[in-house]
Amino acid sequence: MENIENKAVEQNNETTIKEVQDKLKDILNLNEMENLIKSNEIEFDYKDTKYRVKKPTFSQKQEAYKKRVEKFTELIQDPKYILESDLKITYLKRNVDIDAMTREMLELIQKRDKLMVELGGVIKDKGTESELKQYKEEIEKLNNQIQILNIKKSSYLEFSLENQVMIYTYSYMTYLLSEKLVEDKWVKVWATYQDFENDKEGIVNKLSYYTTLIFGVEELQ
Amino acid sequence: MFLDLLKSLRTLAKSSYYQTLYSLSKDLRVKLFVNDYDFTNIQLTFLHYIALYSNVSMDIALGEVDEIVLDNDIYTDAYLMYKNKKDKKTATKPQYTPNLNDKTLNKISSSNWIFKQPVGKGANK
Numbered sequence: 001m002e003n004i005e006n007k008a009v010e011q012n013n014e015t016t017i018k019e020v021q022d023k024l025k026d027i028l029n030l031n032e033m034e035n036l037i038k039s040n041e042i043e044f045d046y047k048d049t050k051y052r053v054k055k056p057t058f059s060q061k062q063e064a065y066k067k068r069v070e071k072f073t074e075l076i077q078d079p080k081y082i083l084e085s086d087l088k089i090t091y092l093k094r095n096v097d098i099d100a101m102t103r104e105m106l107e108l109i110q111k112r113d114k115l116m117v118e119l120g121g122v123i124k125d126k127g128t129e130s131e132l133k134q135y136k137e138e139i140e141k142l143n144n145q146i147q148i149l150n151i152k153k154s155s156y157l158e159f160s161l162e163n164q165v166m167i168y169t170y171s172y173m174t175y176l177l178s179e180k181l182v183e184d185k186w187v188k189v190w191a192t193y194q195d196f197e198n199d200k201e202g203i204v205n206k207l208s209y210y211t212t213l214i215f216g217v218e219e220l221q
Numbered sequence: 222m223f224l225d226l227l228k229s230l231r232t233l234a235k236s237s238y239y240q241t242l243y244s245l246s247k248d249l250r251v252k253l254f255v256n257d258y259d260f261t262n263i264q265l266t267f268l269h270y271i272a273l274y275s276n277v278s279m280d281i282a283l284g285e286v287d288e289i290v291l292d293n294d295i296y297t298d299a300y301l302m303y304k305n306k307k308d309k310k311t312a313t314k315p316q317y318t319p320n321l322n323d324k325t326l327n328k329i330s331s332s333n334w335i336f337k338q339p340v341g342k343g344a345n346k
């Protein structure tokens with residue numbers, strides 16, 4: 001009997017600890033988020049050095065666009081790389097229909113959006129809580145299915161030429177926008193793009209991540 | 222990772238602190254960010270959500286909808302989708318159909334140049 005009670009207390013404590021941890025995680029996430037939005041540059045410390053990523057200037061965007069065009073022109077002439085449309089045909093020969101996946105995804109999105117509008121009406125008309133919950137669960141289920149299909153599709157198309165060009169553009173932007181503080185002066189983290197590519201430090205991932213938050217590749221069009 | 226970020230971004234945008242700051246930024250020019258222009262991707266997304274929650278809060282204050290709409294992201298998005306769809310329907314509904322045989326209409330035609338298209342049609346663009 002005592003054992004059962006002890007186990008229940010233990011489990012209770014574990015649940016409380018988990019709740020506190022989740023709350024702490026939420027607070028930390030919110031603090032990080034506030035740090036990310038407060039300005040158009042993100043500053044952070046890594047191994048006793050201060051780094052920053054700044055919103056690109058017009059000339060930096062132009063430079064990145066030029067590099068993007070150059071990369072596309074280079075890869076399209078290289079038979080080792082394959083365009084997304086050709087990749088889809090190759091997959092189809094192996095019975096993987098990417099277009100069908102897209103169609104299925106769009107159907108699910110339509111179905112989800114229809115339910116969302118219906119739910120909106122129920123909320124407006126003060127529907128019961130169980131009614132709202134039912135809609136919510138159905139929508140969440142559809143959202144999961146959409147997400148799974150999206151991940152599947154993205155992983156199939158990961159090696160397309162277009163995707164390689166996009167990865168290159170973000171990498172080039174990371175190289176271009178990253179700076180570190182050396183003797184009270186902000187300097188470029190890497191002198192050349194080659195140095196960036198050869199860098200084995202974990203800082204590359206961190207700076208790349210912040211670059212994607214600061215800048216959208218669509219801005220280059 | 223990005224979904225977590227989006228969740229945090231929405232939580233911040235919904236918070237009374239940022240909602241107050243947002244409404245003050247319109248009237249008293251209180252600054253939301255260090256920069257006044259040249260916004261980053263994430264700042265633009267935040268501004269989108271802060272305006273979205275301000276819109277919902279206004280509807281709650283006007284008694285258009287219950288506070289339950291802020292319980293979770295799905296309820297909020299669902300309500301706004303419903304509202305947008307309803308607004309679009311109202312906008313596309315012909316507000317006024319002139320009877321072209323009515324000769325008295327010609328008397329007020331001098332101001333027609335202001336509205337080159339019927340109101341409903343223009344709002345739809």
